[in-house]
Each structure stands twice: as structure tokens, then as C-alpha cells.
Amino acid sequence: MEDNIAVGLDIGTTKIVAMIGRKNEYGKVEILGIGKSKSLGVHRGVVNNITQTIQSIQQAVQEAELASDMQIQGVTVGIAGQHIRSLQHSDYITRPNSEHVIGEEDIDRLINQVHKLVMLPGEEIIHVLPQEYKVDGQAEIKEPIGMYGGRLEANFHVVVGQVSSIRNIGRCVKSAGLNLERITLEPLASANAVLSQEEKEAGVALIDIGGGTTDLAIFRDGIIRHTAVIPFGGNVITEDIKEGCSIIEKQAELLKIKFGSAWPGENKDNEIVSIPGLRGREPKEITLKNLSKIIHARVVEIVEQVYVEIKNYGHEEQKKKLIAGIVLTGGGSQLKHLKQLVEYITGMDTRIGYPNEHLAGDSDDDVTSPLFATAVGLVLDGLKRKERKVIEKENLLNEFEDESNQSQEILNKPVKERRSFLDKLTERVKDFLDNAE
Template identity: 80%
Template structure:
């Protein structure tokens, strides 16, 4: 088994940490060869709050995945979320030296690099620069400018920004767990890759990923990401409310939520009662399911209204921004009974539950197609996609180098010196590599 064909997604969540190892089968579907899961103790609302515990949980998840697959994990693609994430829109342009040559990858890379130089607030760093539409000279609304002639290349960008310290803490945990960080991806983008179809992205869709500590939102329209947001509430606040409202301990509250919880209070009759054992010889507590669903309903309604506000801010009510495919719910919180009906009721949009099984091989374990694993599957897909791109670039460069041994071309001047170093990882300076490299240098120096 070739190790380089395998990728690993590491989802560092507030409730669980998942390591997922997989590869593409001959049909292009993803075959998960190993999965490991650990309780996440050191993460709060998507942000690392206890480094030592997070490192232990990562190691535990990784060891479990290695045990199942008997593959040694070396590098991982990690997801990032948390309340510090924000997104903004920005447009930028470059003037090309030679309008007689067609626009190529290098031009787009130069344009993206220019956006990376944007001055952020202190302590913030750009995580993703995602091009939306391009404009060549005065022709607007171009999806793919490569191969066109033009002197001025302009684009609108969706820029995702996060706190440097939070990103570095995640990097630190991954490195201290003995792993290399091959990439960091925004979690709502990973979940979207796993559960949304291309048709939905074209028609316009809002993906809501309800996790333990955060609710992530990604909005697509015309196949392009238009808006991302991270809301600092998730399934845990529902559990906390049940704990407070019913005066029980957290473990019992979580069980109640998962087993008997419903987001719609109308369906329970007053007579349905659950008895909960009291602590250490105290009387058992009796809780009516109607009360339980009232507590859950109030909190879930608040989360959905927050998300709906973001959807409105994006411009859902304008004719141009209409989301025809409605809402897709995923993440562990999407498993709450009657959540879909409540979301449809509050937003007036169609909703479905998103399962990450579309890209998985047919014989995959049923557990994997649970919405709770959407982010991990998406991160794994990101890792596999990245490898494929690296291979393509590698092949293209080899061709260039063999074809033109003596001409001094731009491409050769750019690429050949890099060749001597580390051919595999230094190839494609993508949006993220500069950032990841900076992070690695920082971590190496911090040792």
C-alpha cells in the first residue's frame, strides 16, 4: 500500500476529536481505512483552552486510527473554527506586463498573493483567500480567466480571517502530538465539501453545521462560496440549559438530550415522564418530556435565529441572492429530533439533513455517514485533493524542465531553484502554504 496516496483529516472539535485515514478507490470514492475518536477536553467553543489535554486527546484519536488501519500517521489536515473567525469581501487587481500572453496560474497566484498582503487588525491573520468572480479588462462576471487575453486582471475575494494565537495554538497541539500540519481548512468549508452536491451549490444553499461548541455557516451561490460565519453556540449550550433547568448533572443532561430530546415542544404529552436516578442515595428526579423539549426548543430557536440573521446579512432576500436549495443541516446537533421542521418553520426555507455519504465508498461503515463526521470526511477530502494538485504541479514542472533546457523562461527561473530543496512539499505555494510555513517556522523556533 502506497503511503503517499493516503490522507488524514483531523477534526479538533469541542466535544470530540476525530482522526480519519482514507484514500481514493478506483471509482474516485473515498475509502476510509481507519478512524479514531477521543473525547475532547481542552477545547472550548472551537478554540483550544487547554494545550496539554488537547495534545493527549489528539494522540489518543491518532493511535486508535493507526491501530485500526495499521498505517502510521505522519501529516494531517486540520479544521479550524471558533468564535474568532470572521469573513470580509475585498476586490483587488493586477496589471499584467504582457497583455499579448494569455492569463495563466501565475497571474492568479500573484493576484491572490496581493490580497494576502492586506493589513489586518492586530493579532489577526488571513486563513483563506477565495476568489469569487474575475474581471478581465472591462469584461465582468468571468468564472475562469485562465486562457484569456487581457492587461488588467481583477477579482472579488471572500477573505476568511482568524486570530493568530488561536491558529498557532492548534498548530502547537498538532506538532506536540508528533504530527506534521499539511494544511489548515476552515471547518464549514470542509463540511460543505462532504455534504453538499454541486447542483445545490449552483442553486444557492446555506450549510449549517451544528457542532458541540460552535455553529458554522457556509453559503454558496452559483457554485461559489459567498459567506462564512462561526456562531459561538452549539449543542453544549443546550445541554447546559437542560442541566440548569432540571437541576441534574451534565452527563444525565446530555443523555436526556440525545435519547428523549426534541426541538418541537408540541408533540410531547404532559403525561410522558422520565425518571432520573438521584445522586448518592437522594430521591430520583422526575422530568416531563414536555418541559425537556421546551428547554431545548428555546435554545435551538436562539441558535437558528442567529444563523438566519447571518443568512439575511448575506442578502438572501434579494432576487440575486436567493438560496433555491434552502438549508442543509449537518454536524452532531443535526441529529436532534424535529430540528429540520423547526428550521423550516423559523426560516421559511426548505431544509434537509446532510449526511457525508455521497463521497464515501459504498461499503463504508454506517457510523461514518452520521452528520457528526461531516467535518472529518471533508478534511480527509481536502487532504486527498491537495495531494492530487501537488502531483499535477509536479508533473507539469517536470515537463517544463525537460522541454526547455536552455531557454530562460519565467517559469523555469521561478521553479528550478526550488527543485533542489524538497521537491514534494515546496511545489505549490497555495493560499495556505505561506501561512502554514510561517506557522512551522514559528513552532520550530518556539521549541
């Protein structure tokens, strides 16, 4: 595939989306094709049926290939799920020679040290995100490279997940005949798609309400500060409607989408929906007021859990205040009056996030729906990674342009780039899959 094209694969609880995107000459992303299939083998963000998941992935990929007239090989995959948790950790290294300036290798050494943290059995560190550094006790350093100092320390945001869950996703992607280019954290992908740089600087909480999970990512001063995955999403609301109204799931889902509201006060007592009975039974009559009461109760529970996480991050301290408030995205964010309810519960400014921050102006309305925030984010992630590789190759070439005899040698040398932990994680999953067959 060409360098300026990438494919995002969002393996969700309700749907699997394959999305093909390309960078245009203005630096914006054009979506060339989308494929969407019902996700049958995933529960709360975790694969629980390999065969069904592989089939759903293949279906979504075929649809995207048809729409774009392209062949998909490599994909960027998102992971979420109830097994993801995060913690704060600080660590330091003492440098052998403080006469030399701090370089990449010192930071790598420090990050590798964090990787040796002892986790619970079956867990693995997915992301190690440096927050800020200290050099010889001087705090609040954003970029220590090039500085002098003997002791380098940093605060880290560490994201942890279950190895088996991540490997299962890798297995599904590989068995669907695709090449796993990179694994990335879904809340981070969604954030890339819907948040502006100003919001990330000012402080913002992104809440991505999916079918099986609700993901949270908090940014402040342009750096990710906190992530959490809450194991509830739109599906539990549907489940409650199904139980509360004694109807089948398909009808409950339709009711929620068409008539659902998170604010019970909105509906009059006499507004009624009639639902056809099963196999010759009498139709059921459901009042919209009751429907919104059921929805309201569950949504309040989800929002309150998210708010606990926002408070855990420390939003109530003056220094950590999230000035840009909350951005809601994901399919669940389309519920009527949700914005008002979230503002009421948290007291924070709220907006709905559409993934059009980096998309070309003439994109379809479909693509810019909050439903596709994660998929758009994964495409952006894939494109960014390809761009980095191209730039690094060019830089190497430019360095040696003058010394033409050496330039051939350097071309044959592999490009050394500072690999993020996601790249390393992707490699570990790939190695495991290759050896496990």
C-alpha cells in the first residue's frame, strides 16, 4: 500500500469498522472507504469468540475494499476493554557521566526501568507515557534532551492490560488475513480524532461511550494525564429497556435510538409508542416517560463512574482544573439530552465531539458521526506512523547527501527510530503469534 494511505480497524462490542484514509495535499485526511459489520464475538471490549470475530473483521474489510476499490493488507488496531487500567509512577536513573548532555538513550533507559514494575499475573504494560521530567531536582521540565545533569527522574502514566486479551485481538487480525501494523489504545485514538490542540492544552476529559465500554482520556498542558475504561456502555442501557419493558433486544435498541432521552422531564405522560407483539400477540404500549426514566437511571450511573475517575485525576485542585470541560463521543453520545445531563451531574462545560478535526472538508456526514471517532483516530495514527518513517529516511539521506560515497552505505542500513512502547508491544504480539502457530 502507498505511504500516504492507512487503514484503521476498530474492533468494538457492537460493531467492527474498517476505515481507509489518505492524506491529501492540504494535510487533511480523506476517507476513501468504510466497512462496517455487526460485532458478534466481542463482549465489553474483549474478544470472547475468535471465529465470529474473524468473520466480522473479514466482512468489514471486504466492504471497505469494495467501497474504495483497494486491497487492504496492514491495519492499525485499537484496544480497549474492561481489563485496561492505569497508574501513576515515578522513577529515576543516575547517569554515569554528567559531563555529557542527556540523550535519547537516557530516556529509553528510564522508560525501560518502568517496564520492570511488577504487575499482577497475566498483565502487561501497554503504554508508558512520561508526564514531566526532573533533572537534578529541577522540576517541570518538558523535554530534558540536550540538558546537563546527573539524576534524571520522571513521573509516568502507565497503562496496563491483560496479555491474553491483546494476543487474542492479534490472533483475530492475523487469521482474518491482515497484517497487524500497530496496536494503539482506543481512548488515545478517539482523542486524536475529536480534540483540538487548544483543548488538550487547557485541560479536557474525553468520554467515549461505546457499546460495551466507556473510555476516558484526560489531557492537560497537551499531555495525557489519565486514562480509564469503565465496563459499561450503550448495551447496558438497551438491556435495561429490554428487561424493563419486556420486549426483545432489537426493539429495545430501536426504541433507544428513535425515542430515547436521558432527561425524563422532557416527555409528556401521554406520549406512547406501540410495539408489535411477538407471533400474533397483542402489541405493547410503552410510555416515553417510562422509557426515559429507565435510560436516565443507567446513564446517571455511567456518568457518575466517569466523574469519579475525573476526580481521581485531581480535577478539583486548582492546578489540575480541566478548563475545556468534557467532550462526549462514541455512538452513545448521540443519546438526546445527554449533554445537559452530563453538565448537570459534573458541573463542567460539555460538547459532543465529531471526528472532523483532521478530516477534509467534503467528508460525508456518515464519517463525521461520533460513531466513527475511534476508527478515524486509528487511521490518523496509522498515517502519522507512515509519515514518521518517510521523514526519517529523508533525514538520513540529507545528512549524507554531500558525502555521496557514504550515502549508498547509509541507504542499506536499517532506519533506527525511537520506537514507542506501542510499536514494541505490537512486535511482541506479532512474535508471539508467529511462534504460537
